[in-house]
Amino acid sequence: MDLHERLLIQVSVRDVYDATALAGHPRSGLVFTGQAGHDAIRMVRRAGYDGPLLADRRRYAGSARVRGTARLSADWIADQVEAGATAPLTDSGYISKGDHKALNSILDQSLHWEGAIAVLPVHARWVTNDRATLLRTIADYGSPVALVIEDGPPHRPLPFPLLSTGIAALGALAYGADWAAIGVREVLRHLYPEPHETQGGWRRGGARSAFVPDRLEFVPVERLGDGTCACSTCQGRPLRHLTESDELHVNTHNAKVLHVLHNRLLRSTHREHWWHSLTATTT
Numbered sequence: 001m002d003l004h005e006r007l008l009i010q011v012s013v014r015d016v017y018d019a020t021a022l023a024g025h026p027r028s029g030l031v032f033t034g035q036a037g038h039d040a041i042r043m044v045r046r047a048g049y050d051g052p053l054l055a056d057r058r059r060y061a062g063s064a065r066v067r068g069t070a071r072l073s074a075d076w077i078a079d080q081v082e083a084g085a086t087a088p089l090t091d092s093g094y095i096s097k098g099d100h101k102a103l104n105s106i107l108d109q110s111l112h113w114e115g116a117i118a119v120l121p122v123h124a125r126w127v128t129n130d131r132a133t134l135l136r137t138i139a140d141y142g143s144p145v146a147l148v149i150e151d152g153p154p155h156r157p158l159p160f161p162l163l164s165t166g167i168a169a170l171g172a173l174a175y176g177a178d179w180a181a182i183g184v185r186e187v188l189r190h191l192y193p194e195p196h197e198t199q200g201g202w203r204r205g206g207a208r209s210a211f212v213p214d215r216l217e218f219v220p221v222e223r224l225g226d227g228t229c230a231c232s233t234c235q236g237r238p239l240r241h242l243t244e245s246d247e248l249h250v251n252t253h254n255a256k257v258l259h260v261l262h263n264r265l266l267r268s269t270h271r272e273h274w275w276h277s278l279t280a281t282t283t
């Protein structure tokens, strides 16, 4: 069991009872989000799930997020290993624009744990203007990393694993990232700049959003158009039928259509070209 070429589904700890239904595909897996992530891993392992499992503590998000210079927790690493995580993730804080000290602090501390993946939650400037510095610093340390990229302008994909993202996960995989995780709901597909305005509360903010392959985006079920879907959940019905469905049903559709795209990516002879032709038709 490894993470190689995996498209993971990032869920909340409270999704633990349904999560494996979304990650039964080959080359899938789960990321549990929150400080009880290791408990969720233990439960799912006990229930017999044998795919890759990660835990993202997500201390880098929200209005009370911590800075990347914060001390990383050895207990958090040990808890994940003990619970059966495929690889432990660091409980990193946020790396703001130009905060080299935070970037170095996380990479420095990560060296203490063999096999730990250094989570680097970065301001968007790090993947645009300061991209070369980020790449060089990661290469200098040489340890495995996973990026979380704060909302910002479009940028070329980087060849690193991604947490908490949307369709950009496939872009990262196309550019050589080992794995990437698509969030199961809007808040888990973004790292919002702080402070940010919540747009109408969590429910209206896309608790149920369906992935529409033609548009290559997640659309709140209330705004779905006329198109039909051939996945085994929708069975040729109009996507709009998801308006009446519960969140698990919608997310099962999402996992299936994303799995199809992921398979196409893995079979393509030139993955970067595949990604560019896919995104060129929708933007």
Ligand SMILES: [Zn+2]
Residues within 6 Å of the ligand: 229, 230, 231, 232, 233, 234, 235, 253, 254, 256, 257
């Ligand atoms: Zn469907």
